[in-house]
Amino acid sequence: MAHDFGTIDQDTKNTKVFKFTNTGKEPLIIEDAKGSCGCTVPTYPKEPIKPGETGEIEVAYSPGKQSGAQTKTVTITANTEPITTTLNISANVQVPQ
Secondary structure, eight states, X not given: OEEEEEEEETTOOEEEEEEEEOOSXXXXXXXXXXXXXXXXXXXXXOSOBOTTOEEEEEEEEOOTTOOXXXXXXXXXXXXXXXXXXXXXXXXXXXXXX
16 A cells, blocks of 8 residues: 655654555454654554454644655554555655745
8 A cells, every 4th residue: 555645844743644444354453553753653453353344544644844755664563465565655755935
């Protein structure tokens, strides 16, 4: 799964909600979600997602003083096969006018 924020300004908070459905036969348990840097912060459900139900992972990206093309990741660890799933986000960060 990936999301491109397009062109954004420095020092802004940008969010994307990744929606998913548990297509398995067992409850989906997300054990952890880690951003590749402190500027990328995921929020994920702490309760099991029952089969057939949906859930959301919100990723907040705040580039601070970064500039130019940026690519960040969020690694989700769950009781899935494979055990990790990667969400990719990208943006072109510009100095505000």
